[in-house]
Amino acid sequence: MLRAQAFVFSLLLGLELPKAKANCNFTESQRHCVCSLEANNFIQCLPATTYELRGGNLEQFAGSSGIKPNSQIIEILEALLVRKLIFSDLIVPEVLVPGSLQFLSYTQVSELEFVNCTFLRATDWSLQGWRDLKVSSLRFHKVTSAPLDDRLNMSRLRRWLETLQNLTVTESQVTSVPCEISKMFTALHLLDVSGNNFQDQTLKSTFCEGVFLQLQILKLHHNNLTSFETVCRTLGHLKMLTHLDLSQNNFQPRVFSSSCTWPHSLHIFNLSSTGLEQIGNSLPPNIEILDLSANNIFTLDFSLPALKELYLSKNRLQTVPSLDRLPSLQVLSLDQNQISQLPSNHLLRLQSLKAGHNLYNCSCSRDIQDLAAKPSLLPDWPQDYTCHSPLNYQGSLVKNAHFSSLRCKALVTRGSIFNLLICLHLVFLFAFSATISGHFLSAILNCWDSSGN
Numbered sequence: 053m054l055r056a057q058a059f060v061f062s063l064l065l066g067l068e069l070p071k072a073k074a075n076c077n078f079t080e081s082q083r084h085c086v087c088s089l090e091a092n093n094f095i096q097c098l099p100a101t102t103y104e105l106r107g108g109n110l111e112q113f114a115g116s117s118g119i120k121p122n123s124q125i126i127e128i129l130e131a132l133l134v135r136k137l138i139f140s141d142l143i144v145p146e147v148l149v150p151g152s153l154q155f156l157s158y159t160q161v162s163e164l165e166f167v168n169c170t171f172l173r174a175t176d177w178s179l180q181g182w183r184d185l186k187v188s189s190l191r192f193h194k195v196t197s198a199p200l201d202d203r204l205n206m207s208r209l210r211r212w213l214e215t216l217q218n219l220t221v222t223e224s225q226v227t228s229v230p231c232e233i234s235k236m237f238t239a240l241h242l243l244d245v246s247g248n249n250f251q252d253q254t255l256k257s258t259f260c261e262g263v264f265l266q267l268q269i270l271k272l273h274h275n276n277l278t279s280f281e282t283v284c285r286t287l288g289h290l291k292m293l294t295h296l297d298l299s300q301n302n303f304q305p306r307v308f309s310s311s312c313t314w315p316h317s318l319h320i321f322n323l324s325s326t327g328l329e330q331i332g333n334s335l336p337p338n339i340e341i342l343d344l345s346a347n348n349i350f351t352l353d354f355s356l357p358a359l360k361e362l363y364l365s366k367n368r369l370q371t372v373p374s375l376d377r378l379p380s381l382q383v384l385s386l387d388q389n390q391i392s393q394l395p396s397n398h399l400l401r402l403q404s405l406k407a408g409h410n411l412y413n414c415s416c417s418r419d420i421q422d423l424a425a426k427p428s429l430l431p432d433w434p435q436d437y438t439c440h441s442p443l444n445y446q447g448s449l450v451k452n453a454h455f456s457s458l459r460c461k462a463l464v465t466r467g468s469i470f471n472l473l474i475c476l477h478l479v480f481l482f483a484f485s486a487t488i489s490g491h492f493l494s495a496i497l498n499c500w501d502s503s504g505n
């Protein structure tokens with residue numbers, strides 16, 4: 053029985069049996085079996101749905117690249133429960149790849165991953181034809197390989213690549229994908245190429261006209277993109293795209309012409325940590341989640357009727373942007389800006405507002421207190437809300453700044469100041485002539501009310 057399991061595992065990898073002595077650990081709850089090549093004791097791995105081969109050098113198996121599965125082996129392969137196969141921390145000679153893919157084609161494996169692997173270049177190898185692979189999700193993370201140039205005739209893989217749904221190639225120093233290869237991924241739903249070296253121009257060749265038409269999720273974070281507008285033009289044809297992550301790139305901070313339109317299908321747009329100072333009216337109308345955190349934004353003015361979540365943490369805002377043209381907004385983050393006051397009439401309708409670590413003026417902190425009184429509105433209250441002014445309250449919690457009941461907004465717009473002057477004038481008038489009159493107090497109060505509107 054033990055021997056049978058080792059046999060099965062080595063079969064999965066297309067390795068030659070006598071040499072493959074795997075040491076396996078099985079995690080029952082996740083049905084995950086991790087095996088190394090070093091030792092030779094085996095445990096129960098057959099019920100596993102995920103097999104992982106971790107650590108070692110597969111060069112010693114390079115000689116087994118020619119084995120062909122016979123009918124008995126094929127029967128076993130077809131009966132295996134494994135759905136996901138992971139190769140991690142390995143040195144993999146390219147010559148093993150075609151054989152392994154051929155063995156895989158008899159299994160139900162739908163996810164294939166290579167994590168921290170180095171592919172050794174083989175001068176003479178080719179991909180043979182094989183039955184269709186059921187692998188629909190392919191992931192490479194931190195892999196290195198020699199450039200594929202013309203060693204590999206990808207068109208032999210076409211039938212498989214045309215069915216692939218998810219492709220991830222992260223932190224692997226990729227600079228571009230040739231247009232002809234991009235064209236083969238006709239069914240791709242998710243493409244994640246984060247943490248590579250894509251630049252504006254190489255992105256153009258990868259996303260040449262007519263490719264990735266089914267793409268819904270595209271992650272390009274942490275690359276070397278610099279022009280927001282070029283990226284917009286390059287990706288504009290992806291009419292199915294709903295989720296775009298461009299965070300952690302280095303865009304030039306200038307105002308964009310609105311001549312470029314992002315796909316209207318876009319619902320989730322991540323522009324966090326991209327150096328943006330302003331964002332014009334070039335955003336697509338159906339966005340529901342927009343992340344603009346960790347930029348240099350100091351002013352904001354857009355109309356997004358469907359927007360539900362807006363993240364503006366770590367920017368340079370001094371006032372709360374107007375929410376008038378964001379009628380669906382529910383979640384807003386404004387923490388780590390330079391805001392001195394929160395107008396409660398704008399913000400009370402939100403479900404969640406994160407606004408700690410700002411420069412609050414506690415002379416008029418009543419609005420913040422009003423917001424804090426609404427249950428679960430401020431998740432970071434009270435610990436992240438400290439006074440920046442007046443001086444004697446600097447550093448203390450806004451929660452404890454009870455000395456004022458004045459609302460700030462009475463003092464911010466010109467009309468209000470004008471009203472206030474009239475009020476003061478009235479105070480003098482009444483003080484001298486109508487002190488005894490019962491109307492004194494109500495006149496003053498009415499005056500305050502109108503200056504607050």
Ligand SMILES: *[C@@H]1O[C@H](CO)[C@@H](O)[C@H](O)[C@H]1NC(C)=O
Nearest residue numbers: 075076077086087088089106
């Ligand atoms: C299996 O578990 C043992 C003990 O926890 C550990 O020493 C060994 O490295 C593990 N093997 C693999 C392949 O993870």
Ligand SMILES: *[C@@H]1O[C@H](CO)[C@@H](O)[C@H](O)[C@H]1NC(C)=O
Nearest residue numbers: 108140141142143168169170
């Ligand atoms: C990556 O794999 C190599 C062996 O190929 C190993 O020596 C190294 O420790 C691995 N790195 C990490 C971060 O696991």
Ligand SMILES: *[C@@H]1O[C@H](CO)[C@@H](O)[C@H](O)[C@H]1NC(C)=O
Nearest residue numbers: 162163188189217218242269
């Ligand atoms: C592809 O990725 C999406 C989103 O992460 C996931 O929901 C889906 O299950 C994946 N599909 C496959 C075939 O792995």
Ligand SMILES: *[C@@H]1O[C@H](CO)[C@@H](O)[C@H](O)[C@H]1NC(C)=O
Nearest residue numbers: 181202204205206207208209
């Ligand atoms: C690649 O393979 C296809 C068919 O398998 C063949 O038609 C084509 O000529 C090959 N291309 C090159 C460059 O070898």
Ligand SMILES: *[C@@H]1O[C@H](CO)[C@@H](O)[C@H](O)[C@H]1NC(C)=O
Nearest residue numbers: 248249250251275276277278
């Ligand atoms: C990013 O691109 C610039 C040229 O556009 C290049 O000088 C720089 O080295 C690139 N950075 C990385 C991390 O590749």
Ligand SMILES: *[C@@H]1O[C@H](CO)[C@@H](O)[C@H](O)[C@H]1NC(C)=O
Nearest residue numbers: 273299300322323324341343
């Ligand atoms: C946007 O990307 C950043 C960093 O890449 C990540 O931390 C953040 O969670 C993302 N935002 C959303 C809304 O997914």
Ligand SMILES: *[C@@H]1O[C@H](CO)[C@@H](O)[C@H](O)[C@H]1NC(C)=O
Nearest residue numbers: 392413415416441458460463
């Ligand atoms: C804080 O508010 C008070 C009263 O509303 C105002 O007089 C003062 O100038 C403000 N301080 C700062 C630093 O803006």
